[in-house]
Amino acid sequence: MEVKILTEHYDKPEFQGLDGYKKHGGYETLAKALKLKPEEIKNQVKEAGLRGRGGAGFPTGVKWGFLPENGETRYLLCNADEGEPGTFKDRLMMERAPHQLIEGMLISAFAIHSPKSYIYIRGEYFESLRIVEKAIKEAYSAGLLGKNILGSGFSHDMDVYSGAGAYICGEETGMISSLEGKKGQPKLKPPFPAIEGYLGKPTIVNNVESLAAVKYIIRDGVQAYRKYGTEKSPGTKLFSVSGNVMKPGTYEVPLGYPLKDLIEVECGGLKPGRKLKAVIPGGSSAPVLTAEEAQRATMDYECLAQMGSMLGSGAVIVIDDSNCMVDLLHVIMHFYHHESCGQCTPCREGTGWLDKIVSGIHAGTGRLQDVQLIEQVSQHMMGRTICALSDAAAMPALSFVEKFREEFEFYVREGRSRVKEVVANA
Amino acid sequence: MPKCTVNGKQIEVKPGTSIIEAFKEAGENIAHYCWHPGLSVAGVCRLCMVEIEGNPRLQIACNTMVQEGMVVSNQSDKVKDAVRWGLDFHLINHPLDCPICDQAGECGLQEQYMEFGKYEPEMAERKVKKRKVVDLGPKVVLDSERCILCSRCVRFTDEVTKTRELGIFNRGDRSEIGTFKDRPLDNNYSLNTVDICPVGALTSRDFRFRQRVWYLKNKETICTGCSTGCNVKAYYNEDGLFRVKPVHNEDINGYWMCDEGRDIYKFANPEFRLKTARKGTQDHWDDINVVEAAKSVGSIVKTSVDTDGAGSVAVVLTGQHSNEEYDAILEWINGDLKVDQVYHWVNNPEKFDDFDGLLLRGDRNPNTKGLLERLDARKLNKTWQDFETKLKAGTVKVVIVVGPENPAVYSDMGEKVQLINGVDKVVWMSACPVGELNTMTGTTWQIPLKTFVEKPGTYVNFQGRAQTVKPVTFLVKQALSVVEAVQLMAGEASKVELVEPEHHPKKNYFVYSRGPL
Numbered sequence: 048m049e050v051k052i053l054t055e056h057y058d059k060p061e062f063q064g065l066d067g068y069k070k071h072g073g074y075e076t077l078a079k080a081l082k083l084k085p086e087e088i089k090n091q092v093k094e095a096g097l098r099g100r101g102g103a104g105f106p107t108g109v110k111w112g113f114l115p116e117n118g119e120t121r122y123l124l125c126n127a128d129e130g131e132p133g134t135f136k137d138r139l140m141m142e143r144a145p146h147q148l149i150e151g152m153l154i155s156a157f158a159i160h161s162p163k164s165y166i167y168i169r170g171e172y173f174e175s176l177r178i179v180e181k182a183i184k185e186a187y188s189a190g191l192l193g194k195n196i197l198g199s200g201f202s203h204d205m206d207v208y209s210g211a212g213a214y215i216c217g218e219e220t221g222m223i224s225s226l227e228g229k230k231g232q233p234k235l236k237p238p239f240p241a242i243e244g245y246l247g248k249p250t251i252v253n254n255v256e257s258l259a260a261v262k263y264i265i266r267d268g269v270q271a272y273r274k275y276g277t278e279k280s281p282g283t284k285l286f287s288v289s290g291n292v293m294k295p296g297t298y299e300v301p302l303g304y305p306l307k308d309l310i311e312v313e314c315g316g317l318k319p320g321r322k323l324k325a326v327i328p329g330g331s332s333a334p335v336l337t338a339e340e341a342q343r344a345t346m347d348y349e350c351l352a353q354m355g356s357m358l359g360s361g362a363v364i365v366i367d368d369s370n371c372m373v374d375l376l377h378v379i380m381h382f383y384h385h386e387s388c389g390q391c392t393p394c395r396e397g398t399g400w401l402d403k404i405v406s407g408i409h410a411g412t413g414r415l416q417d418v419q420l421i422e423q424v425s426q427h428m429m430g431r432t433i434c435a436l437s438d439a440a441a442m443p444a445l446s447f448v449e450k451f452r453e454e455f456e457f458y459v460r461e462g463r464s465r466v467k468e469v470v471a472n473a
Numbered sequence: 474m475p476k477c478t479v480n481g482k483q484i485e486v487k488p489g490t491s492i493i494e495a496f497k498e499a500g501e502n503i504a505h506y507c508w509h510p511g512l513s514v515a516g517v518c519r520l521c522m523v524e525i526e527g528n529p530r531l532q533i534a535c536n537t538m539v540q541e542g543m544v545v546s547n548q549s550d551k552v553k554d555a556v557r558w559g560l561d562f563h564l565i566n567h568p569l570d571c572p573i574c575d576q577a578g579e580c581g582l583q584e585q586y587m588e589f590g591k592y593e594p595e596m597a598e599r600k601v602k603k604r605k606v607v608d609l610g611p612k613v614v615l616d617s618e619r620c621i622l623c624s625r626c627v628r629f630t631d632e633v634t635k636t637r638e639l640g641i642f643n644r645g646d647r648s649e650i651g652t653f654k655d656r657p658l659d660n661n662y663s664l665n666t667v668d669i670c671p672v673g674a675l676t677s678r679d680f681r682f683r684q685r686v687w688y689l690k691n692k693e694t695i696c697t698g699c700s701t702g703c704n705v706k707a708y709y710n711e712d713g714l715f716r717v718k719p720v721h722n723e724d725i726n727g728y729w730m731c732d733e734g735r736d737i738y739k740f741a742n743p744e745f746r747l748k749t750a751r752k753g754t755q756d757h758w759d760d761i762n763v764v765e766a767a768k769s770v771g772s773i774v775k776t777s778v779d780t781d782g783a784g785s786v787a788v789v790l791t792g793q794h795s796n797e798e799y800d801a802i803l804e805w806i807n808g809d810l811k812v813d814q815v816y817h818w819v820n821n822p823e824k825f826d827d828f829d830g831l832l833l834r835g836d837r838n839p840n841t842k843g844l845l846e847r848l849d850a851r852k853l854n855k856t857w858q859d860f861e862t863k864l865k866a867g868t869v870k871v872v873i874v875v876g877p878e879n880p881a882v883y884s885d886m887g888e889k890v891q892l893i894n895g896v897d898k899v900v901w902m903s904a905c906p907v908g909e910l911n912t913m914t915g916t917t918w919q920i921p922l923k924t925f926v927e928k929p930g931t932y933v934n935f936q937g938r939a940q941t942v943k944p945v946t947f948l949v950k951q952a953l954s955v956v957e958a959v960q961l962m963a964g965e966a967s968k969v970e971l972v973e974p975e976h977h978p979k980k981n982y983f984v985y986s987r988g989p990l
Contacts, residue, residue, distance in 0.1 A: 213644070230641070235516045235536050389622065389641065389648030390517045396562040399646035403598035420595055427558035430530050431519050 049313060050275060052283050053259050054299045057143040063178065065185040068146040074191060076266040080154040081199035088158035088265060095264040095272045096281040101126050101217070101254030102330070102360045104280075104348045107261070111159050113241035114249050121249040123156045123164035124226065124240075125258055127179075128210050128217040130169055131330035132382060133362030136285035137255040139297045141168070141175040144259070145182035149205065151258040153196065154265055156203050159251055163204045167222050170212035180207050214386035218434045219252035220244075221388065232388045233434035254360075256285055276302035280347035284358075288314050290365035291321060306336075306344040310365055321367040325450070329359025331379050332439030334446035335366075355446070371466040372451040373458045376444060377409040383440035394437035397428040401444055408455065411462030418455045421448050477543040492534035492545055493521050503547055504556050504585050506563075506671045507623040508535040510721075511728035513632055515624050518563070520585070522555045523547045531555055557591040563621050565596040566646055567672075574619065576673025578686040582621065601646050609651075610638070610658035612678050612732055613667060617649045620674035626650060626666035633729065634831070636660045650674070661731045661833060668718055669728075679735075680716045692945040693720055695932060697793065697839035697879065697925045698734035701832050702934030705730060707738060707926050707945045711975060714738035714926065714946075725934065731833045740879045740905055741924040743974075746949045747906045751919040756911055763921060763951040764961055764969065770873075770900045770918050771962030777871045777898075778810045785870040787814040787860060789893075790848075792838030793878040795930025796939070798955035799840075799847045802875060805963045807851050814869070815853045816860040817844065820883045834935055837882035839925070843933035864892065872896050875955055876903035878924055902958060921952040928954040947972045 051057075061067025068074070080088055093108025114121055125148065129137040141148060148166070156164050168176050183205055186192040194202045208226055215221045216231040223245050225231035244250025260282060264272045273281045280302040286309060289295045293315030300309060306326060310316065317323060323338040328346070334356040336344055344350055351358050366375065384402035389395045404421055407413045425441035448455055457465045474485045479499040486495050491514070496503040506518040514536050521534040526544035531552060534545070546552065563582065571577045603617035627639045627650065638658045642651045652658055658666070667675045689708040696703040696717065703726035705717040717738050719730035739745065750766035751758045777785045788806050790799065806812045819825065820837065827835030848854065863869050872893050877883040880903070890909040893899055901910055902920040910917055926945035933939045950971050953961070957969045
């Protein structure tokens with residue numbers, strides 16, 4: 048069932064403004080944190096086992112630990128470029144509780160000795176941008192940003208940067224390139240951003256939800272945080288559920304929560320008369336689960352990895368039996384083809400190729416060998432590029448074909464969708 | 474020094490060596506397009522895939538450093554499969570226009586495909602069509618459809634020239650190399666982008682469609698365009714030279730050369746050359762045999778010295794010839810005949826010390842340093858002012874000018890010709906005709922000289938580094954090197970043999986090796 052830790056006051060409109068936020072204990076945790084040593088904060092985040100909520104699930108505290116100890120200027124970059132189709136939980140967090148993010152960022156910045164941070168918001172999020180900018184202004188006016196915050200001697204500046212709307216700017220090095228004023232293209236690693244990031248300086252990139260969670264770890268303590276979730280995936284997680292459910296939306300549940308409960312209980316189940324066909328559990332790039340797998344899945348990093356999928360950013364896309372998988376893959380492939388930055392050859396050419404093959408099938412002009420070709424092309428795109436966009440296109444393609452092969456083969460043989468026909472005749 | 478094993482060969486490399494460099498050191502073949510030793514690592518072509526023992530995933534060799542004890546291979550089926558598919562990804566939108574592509578015969582894509590290709594194309598969909606014949610600038614033309622977006626050219630303008638004219642525009646398979654509006658690729662190093670383009674996307678406007686590369690031979694020499702002495706390869710056939718391209722020399726030019734230097738092949742070609750010796754005055758000239766001309770010049774000089782003394786003869790030298798040529802003429806003039814009036818003609822003296830920050834220097838002579846060393850050794854330190862004074866005094870009866878090989882960099886040619894106009898006898902040795910000599914009032918001999926590609930020699934660059942080259946080809950039969958000319962003048966005719974220009978009929982070597990169809 049839903050556990051409201053991060054989203055506790057999201058139903059209160061005043062929580063968006065500074066006064067309302069303060070009324071509910073806002074910035075008290077910052078005051079507490081500023082009295083701690085930065086090392087203590089880092090250790091608590093590490094002990095809490097907070098894993099990055101942007102998609103990769105890398106432990107946040109461990110990431111902070113990669114920063115060099117040489118006193119060089121380091122930057123904190125908040126990844127609010129929520130571009131994965133199906134994901135909209137960061138938007139909710141920014142629009143309902145911008146100060147919660149700012150407070151989390153200030154605590155994190157203090158922990159890593161960062162004097163300057165940026166919130167990189169995707170270009171399409173006009174409203175989020177407006178709200179966050181307003182909140183930053185309020186924080187500056189209240190002395191919560193700028194010099195000598197709350198008399199602690201800690202100074203910090205924060206700025207917002209609006210991207211131009213490229214999916215790949217959500218990848219941390221692509222985001223850094225974009226922030227630097229260059230084309231948003233991922234960079235080779237190593238060097239990792241913690242060593243050489245924004246403007247060549249050590250940079251930590253954390254997701255909106257991860258940064259907001261830092262505040263609650265410091266406020267309630269490690270044990271309180273670990274009370275939720277599993278041993279390896281502690282805490283709660285916001286899931287943005289879309290697709291064929293009665294109540295799509297963003298839900299905060301403990302990690303390890305059963306997927307079927309999320310669909311049935313939180314989202315009110317499927318539309319009447321429909322049967323579950325598949326679920327994409329972590330955004331459009333995650334391998335799809337069949338209905339049977341979805342019944343067994345729990346929403347944590349380990350279980351989904353074991354099932355050959357991933358938690359990703361927590362975008363659950365529910366697919367019922369009225370949907371044609373060729374249709375869906377067609378849309379997904381078109382998206383990744385459009386969004387490939389064009390740097391690495393397997394991605395630049397492979398996403399286009401996949402898009403064309405699937406489009407051919409979708410248009411009724413596919414060849415029988417195309418189904419196998421989708422698999423071959425996908426397999427040779429996986430793990431062959433600088434960033435994970437190539438994998439992001441290949442994984443759904445592979446899993447769709449593997450798990451719903453007969454649907455694709457029917458489409459190729461008959462030149463039409465079996466599912467659409469069944470639905471139309473029902 | 475980390476030790477590693479590359480395809481079964483144990484080698485030791487310098488710390489910080491990448492795997493791709495280790496492959497090169499081990500003499501092992503590894504596919505790659507975007508990696509270039511003179512540029513930063515982009516890691517985008519994904520062809521240099523290797524398997525590292527203990528690592529489940531394939532890695533790119535260009536961005537992975539060698540670690541102690543590393544065992545690396547690109548021979549496994551897994552790697553070969555990855556490279557084959559990598560090539561297929563490169564080719565799915567690449568036109569198969571090899572027969573008309575300017576790069577055919579020296580195309581990285583062709584070569585890699587022969588070695589690693591999949592040979593069973595599976596792409597049945599329409600290719601992405603991109604632009605053809607795009608003017609990037611005055612010297613470079615882009616055929617965008619052939620571009621494999623290795624980004625070498627973009628990195629070159631970012632990192633080497635720092636002019637940043639090029640960029641990759643758009644995304645995904647719509648990506649294209651291009652320039653910004655009103656900012657064409659127009660720097661003095663722009664043609665290096667053509668050299669480093671692994672396919673036929675970037676072509677030189679000068680070379681484009683002029684020759685199939687398999688009709689050309691090449692030999693290494695040095696660029697005589699300025700005092701840097703860039704190492705180059707000259708490409709030629711029986712029709713003459715067609716282009717020069719840089720050869721890597723870390724101590725002198727790295728991997729690059731300037732566009733201006735690339736033009737040096739032009740003055741060496743027969744159509745611009747002085748093909749026979751000539752004797753005459755003003756507008757009346759007779760062609761004469763070069764051997765006879767040199768011999769008669771030799772006796773005239775000797776007679777003048779014997780009759781009017783060593784002061785009646787003056788020699789003008791430019792910094793465009795080799796040490797051996799300077800040694801020969803100085804030994805005859807100063808050593809044998811005791812003439813000490815030897816003058817150094819310096820072109821564009823006001824720009825002599827200019828430097829563009831990369832390679833090109835204001836001294837547009839390949840061997841100023843070699844000449845000055847030789848003049849110093851013989852204590853021949855007379856100034857140009859002395860020469861002018863002597864000319865005014867009328868004591869100089871014979872002037873020998875070892876004129877510029879490349880007349881294009883001597884803008885003061887007319888001025889200098891006018892200065893010596895009026896002297897009784899003038900001997901002008903040069904590779905190209907000098908039109909200004911048609912105003913001469915005294916008897917004048919023009920002796921055709923060989924160019925830098927037709928003679929052996931040593932040149933000392935601005936750093937004092939001596940570089941010796943061998944002849945590349947012979948283009949004008951009657952041309953002499955200064956050494957040969959001096960031998961004839963000094964009465965050593967038996968040493969000189971005129972060489973016929975090379976004839977090697979155009980062959981389609983592919984047809985030759987395959988036999989007629």
